[in-house]
Amino acid sequence: MPIDTLTVRDAEIRVWSQGDGPPLCYLHGFETHPGEAGFLQRLAEDHRVLAPEQPGYGESTGFDQIDDMLDLVLVYRQLIESWTAQTGGDRVDLIGHSLGGMIAAEFAALCPQLVRRLVLVDPFGLWLDDEPLVDPFVLTADELKQAKWHDPAAAPDPEPSIFVPEPEDTTGPILERAKNLSVATKFLWPLPDRGLRKRLPLIQAPTLIIHGQSDGLVSTSYAERFAALVPGATMAVIPEAGHLPMIEREDAFLDAVRPFLAG
Amino acid sequence: MKFHWFAEVTYDDLPADFPQKHHSAWVDTPTQLVDSNRIGEIYRMFIRLMTQADALGFDGLAVNEHHQTAFAMTPSPNLLAASLASNTENAAILVIGDSLALYNPPIRVAEEMAYLDCLSDGRLIAGFVFGTPMDSVFSYGNPPVELRERFHEARKLILRAWETEEPFAHNGKYTQLRYVNPWPRPIQTPPPIWVPGAGSVETWDLVIDENYCYGHLSFSGLQSAKPIVDGFWDYVDKRGGETNPNRMAFTQICCVAETDAQAERDYYEAVKYFYTHNPVAPGFISPPGYQTQDSLKAAIERGAGGISAEDRERAAKGEMSFWEYDEKGYIIAGTPERVRERIRELATSLRVGQLIPTLHMGNLAEEVAAKNTELFGTQVIPYLRDLWADLPDHWTPQVSQDRVAAISPEVAHAAPAGD
Numbered sequence: 001m002p003i004d005t006l007t008v009r010d011a012e013i014r015v016w017s018q019g020d021g022p023p024l025c026y027l028h029g030f031e032t033h034p035g036e037a038g039f040l041q042r043l044a045e046d047h048r049v050l051a052p053e054q055p056g057y058g059e060s061t062g063f064d065q066i067d068d069m070l071d072l073v074l075v076y077r078q079l080i081e082s083w084t085a086q087t088g089g090d091r092v093d094l095i096g097h098s099l100g101g102m103i104a105a106e107f108a109a110l111c112p113q114l115v116r117r118l119v120l121v122d123p124f125g126l127w128l129d130d131e132p133l134v135d136p137f138v139l140t141a142d143e144l145k146q147a148k149w150h151d152p153a154a155a156p157d158p159e160p161s162i163f164v165p166e167p168e169d170t171t172g173p174i175l176e177r178a179k180n181l182s183v184a185t186k187f188l189w190p191l192p193d194r195g196l197r198k199r200l201p202l203i204q205a206p207t208l209i210i211h212g213q214s215d216g217l218v219s220t221s222y223a224e225r226f227a228a229l230v231p232g233a234t235m236a237v238i239p240e241a242g243h244l245p246m247i248e249r250e251d252a253f254l255d256a257v258r259p260f261l262a263g
Numbered sequence: 264m265k266f267h268w269f270a271e272v273t274y275d276d277l278p279a280d281f282p283q284k285h286h287s288a289w290v291d292t293p294t295q296l297v298d299s300n301r302i303g304e305i306y307r308m309f310i311r312l313m314t315q316a317d318a319l320g321f322d323g324l325a326v327n328e329h330h331q332t333a334f335a336m337t338p339s340p341n342l343l344a345a346s347l348a349s350n351t352e353n354a355a356i357l358v359i360g361d362s363l364a365l366y367n368p369p370i371r372v373a374e375e376m377a378y379l380d381c382l383s384d385g386r387l388i389a390g391f392v393f394g395t396p397m398d399s400v401f402s403y404g405n406p407p408v409e410l411r412e413r414f415h416e417a418r419k420l421i422l423r424a425w426e427t428e429e430p431f432a433h434n435g436k437y438t439q440l441r442y443v444n445p446w447p448r449p450i451q452t453p454p455p456i457w458v459p460g461a462g463s464v465e466t467w468d469l470v471i472d473e474n475y476c477y478g479h480l481s482f483s484g485l486q487s488a489k490p491i492v493d494g495f496w497d498y499v500d501k502r503g504g505e506t507n508p509n510r511m512a513f514t515q516i517c518c519v520a521e522t523d524a525q526a527e528r529d530y531y532e533a534v535k536y537f538y539t540h541n542p543v544a545p546g547f548i549s550p551p552g553y554q555t556q557d558s559l560k561a562a563i564e565r566g567a568g569g570i571s572a573e574d575r576e577r578a579a580k581g582e583m584s585f586w587e588y589d590e591k592g593y594i595i596a597g598t599p600e601r602v603r604e605r606i607r608e609l610a611t612s613l614r615v616g617q618l619i620p621t622l623h624m625g626n627l628a629e630e631v632a633a634k635n636t637e638l639f640g641t642q643v644i645p646y647l648r649d650l651w652a653d654l655p656d657h658w659t660p661q662v663s664q665d666r667v668a669a670i671s672p673e674v675a676h677a678a679p680a681g682d
Contacts, residue, residue, distance in 0.1 A: 067436060138401070138546035171563050178559055182408040182552025190404035 001036050001162070006052075008078045011062020014053040015079075016162065019044025022093065022116075023083050024261070026051040027076075029098030029244070030124070030136065030184040031177075033058060037160035039246040042254055047093070047261075050083055052076075054100070056183035058163055058176065063183055069194050072187075073107050080114050091116040093261055094205075098218075098243065099124055099184055102196060105230075108207070109199040117261055118205040120226060121253075122218050122243050127193035131221050137185065147216030148243040160247060200229035207233040208260045210253065212241035234260075264616055264650040265659060267323030267357050268316035268636065269514065270623035272309055272343075274333040276301060277540050282580075287544035289332040289397040302336060308629045309343065312622075312636055314350050319640030320671045322659060323355035323388065325619050328362050329395070330402040334541045341375045348383035353670060355663040356383050359457055359478060359512075359619075360390020364410050365403045368438045369417030370445050373424040377449040385450035385662045390457040390478070391418055393466075397547045408552035411465070413437050425453045455658045457512060462491040462565070463558040464498070471504035476617065476658035478512035482537075483578075484592020485609045486569040488513070492613045494565075509616035509656040515609065516621040518596035519638040526596045529631050531585040534594055536625030539581040599642035606647060616651045617658065645674040 006013050016036065024047040028034060033053040043049050055075060056063025066072050084090055094115050096104025101123025108115045127133070134147060149155045165172045187194065207230045211223035220237070227235040236256040241249040274297050278284075285292060313324045326343045329335035337343055344356050356379055361372045372391075380387035393399060393414050400407045416435045420443070423431070430444035459478030460466035470477040477495065479488055492511070499506055518534065520526035554562065570591060577583050578593055589596045595605045610618060622639055623632040648671070656664065 135546075137550055138544075140545055171560065174563065175556055175560060178551045178554075179556055180551075185406040185408050185550070185552050189400075189406040 003162070005059075006079065006082070008075050008082075009062065010065050011055045011060065011075060013055065013060045013062070013075070013079060014058065014162070016040070016051040016053075017049060019047050019049050021047045023048045023050060023087050023089065024093040024095065025076075025080060025083070027094070027096040027100030027104050028054065028057075029100055030181070030188060031098075032159070032180055033162040034160040034247070035162040037247060039250050039253055042250070043257070048087065050092075052079060053162060054103075054183065056186075057180045063186075066186070069103070069106055069187065070110075072103060073110050076103070076107055077111050077114065080111075084114065090114075093117045093119075095119040095121065095257070096123060097121040097246065099187060101125065102187065102192065102194075105196055105200060105203065105226075108205050109202040112202070112204040115205040117263075118203065118207040119210060119257055119260065120207065121210045121246060122212055122215050122223070123209075123226060124188055124192040124218060125194070125196040126222055126225055127191050128221060128225065131219060133192070133219070133222075134217060136217055137181065137189065150212065150214035150240045150242045150248055156247065197225075197229060200226065201231060203230045206260075206263070208256070209233055209235045210245060210256055211235065211237050212243060212245035212248065213237050213239050214241060215243045217243045264610060264618065264647050264652070265322035265509075265656070266639075266644050266647075267325045267355070267512075267617065267619045268313055268321045268622060269325035269327075269357075269619045270309070270312075270621050270632070271327070271335040271537075272305060272337050273537065273540075273625055274302065274336060275305065275536070275626035277333055282539050282542055286542065287547060288334050288541050289543050290401045290547050291544075292331070292333055297333065305336070306343075308632075309623075310346050310350060312629070312632055313347055315633060316622075316636050316640065317347075317351035317354045319636065320644065320667055321354050321640060322663065322667050323357040323617075324351065325357040325359050327359055328365075328392065328398070330365075330398045332397065341379060344379050345382065348379050348386070351383075353663060353666040355386050355388050355660050357388040357457070357619075358390050359388070359459060359480070360392040362392050362394035362399055362403075363417035363421070364399055364405055364413035365394060366417065368440060369420055370424055370440070370443060372417070373421040374445045374447070376421075376454065377425070377445065377447045380449035380451055380454055381447050386660050387449065387451065387454045388457055388659065389454040390459065391421075392459055396550050396553045397543060400550050400553060401547050406552070407550045409437075410553065411555070422453060425449060451660060455660060457658065459512070462494070462562065463554065464561060465555055465558065467495055467498050468502075470510075471499055471502050474505060474510070474657070476510045476512055478514075478617075478619075479613075480512070480514045480619070482514060482516060482593065482621070483570060483575070484515065484594070485612060486592045488613060489569045490565060492615075496614055506614075507616070507654050508610070508614040508651045509654055510658055511613070511615050512617035512619055513609075513613060513615040514619040514621055515606070516594045516624055517602055517606075517635070517639060517643075518594055519599055519602050519635050519643065520596075521598070523597040523601065526598075527585045529634075530594075530596060530624075530627065533625040533627035533631075534585065534588055535581040538578050538588075538593070538625075540625065542579070599638055602639070603643045603646045606643065607650065610647070610650055616654070616656065641672075645672055648674070
């Protein structure tokens with residue numbers, strides 16, 4: 001895999017990158033960085049895709065220096081400024097999925113000068129009292145599988161991930177998953193609400209909300225609320241997809257994203 | 264050797280089919296299952312039993328903190344401790360302990376523990392706990408990845424508040440206070456500190472660095488605990504810590520009766536209630552980040568400890584006979600002679616100087632618990648006083664040590680070993 005390690009402040013951040021063209025930054029979801037998943041490789045056909053592994057996940061460090069969302073956004077600000085400086089441009093396209101969608105939305109509100117176009121895929125970040133979300137951390141492995149896929153029986157096994165376990169090592173994957181999810185609890189526990197609803201109206205970039213219609217973790221009302229709070233946002237609902245539409249319905253996902261980014 | 268009376272304040276009237284109908288006795292258990300008048304009766308029963316234990320010469324009276332559970336209805340151990348501090352004379356008030364991350368600001372713990380120490384004439388033992396995942400993470404909403412940091416920031420703040428004579432400012436990550444100056448201050452400077460753990464290496468380092476008393480508080484007995492407790496002592500030795508058994512506490516359900524057959528008649532139903540009416544939903548047991556990577560790795564490598572997964576499941580389903588619970592170590596039952604022999608074996612094998620005998624369990628009737636307390640206090644404790652008696656005990660208050668010694672009977676025929 002084309003992976004580099006970049007130093008940002010005190011953090012060593014792993015970054016998967018591929019392709020040439022306008023810079024596109026992808027922020028992964030709450031479970032794992034998807035590695036060289038098909039949708040990233042296809043986005044790299046006409047973009048320079050830069051997909052950092054969030055501090056604290058996998059082999060990326062620096063989580064101990066992150067007290068809150070503001071610290072995390074500032075890590076990404078330095079990372080993205082280093083890329084725009086390299087490419088001679090001044091902005092990136094930003095796609096965030098799940099927890100990464102929450103972070104991407106915060107980033108776009110706080111650093112509007114760095115975001116050309118914003119795509120949020122089944123993002124966390126809001127809480128609706130009338131429609132409480134399931135607790136993703138309390139689900140058993142099978143319950144989580146049922147919740148996050150439209151068709152659990154057809155789910156990829158293993159799921160695309162930057163983590164490649166050693167053969168015969170049964171402990172490594174358990175430790176990796178516990179480490180990743182523990183970092184997610186910093187932002188999603190006990191409820192995935194850190195006040196983002198107050199900041200979404202400050203987003204200036206054209207924004208597309210993508211929602212897997214069968215997402216059992218973040219329901220359609222949440223996508224609609226995102227679309228209502230971000231000025232001018234459009235929404236694309238992908239049928240027969242759950243929390244990971246870019247993996248479960250790769251073609252439909254790209255059919256929605258590509259024209260939006262080309263606009 | 265010392266003995267601290269303890270029991271979980273369990274709701275005793277859950278329906279027989281509770282374990283089949285409900286996935287958890289923790290966090291989201293329906294509150295319609297309990298009668299608040301009955302809970303009041305249970306609270307009063309515990310105060311009576313622990314007052315009895317104080318008069319019988321128990322070294323301590325232990326109270327603990329749990330939330331949103333039928334298993335232990337003591338959301339603030341300091342409340343029960345306050346009742347005991349004013350109703351008793353001799354025993355240490357063992358708060359084991361306050362869940363430091365759940366008090367906001369944590370100087371509340373410094374204040375309430377100081378109140379208890381003042382009210383009890385300096386008999387407080389200050390226990391600091393992380394809390395179970397069900398308590399600290401699910402019921403009180405702490406992100407598990409922050410729990411350890413919150414605990415340590417709170418612990419240092421509380422100790423500094425007790426030690427510092429001038430007001431000071433605390434600029435922490437989770438707590439900021441411009442004026443830290445709690446009233447009252449504890450009589451003891453400071454009270455002895457106990458920290459229980461479940462085998463985390465980080466907790467072992469803490470108790471070694473600070474010379475705290477460590478507690479292995481499970482209800483699975485000798486066999487299950489042996490690998491972890493042996494690991495603890497090896498680690499203490501390797502780190503050059505104090506290997507005095509008086510710095511080690513251990514819980515053990517004990518069922519004492521006039522004969523072994525009577526013990527089975529008296530306690531079997533309550534023991535089964537205790538183990539079967541305490542299911543924890545799988546999702547509440549191990550949230551990500553509650554254990555550090557090192558501790559999780561060690562726990563995976565250690566496996567289920569000295570008891571097989573099948574036996575654990577059978578114990579939780581009530582499929583063991585009374586004497587199999589005893590044989591596997593979940594309980595120690597029988598005549599006083601048998602019980603003291605088995606405790607001596609346990610305390611010697613695990614190097615335990617502070618036993619926390621659990622003398623009420625599940626839906627046990629008060630008169631049986633009172634008999635258990637009487638027999639344990641008069642016919643078990645005096646015969647085990649010799650164990651570790653030659654070693655200093657820095658982990659129980661001097662006042663309670665002196666007062667308990669003054670009322671303890673001499674046992675002329677207590678043998679130094681074997682009994």
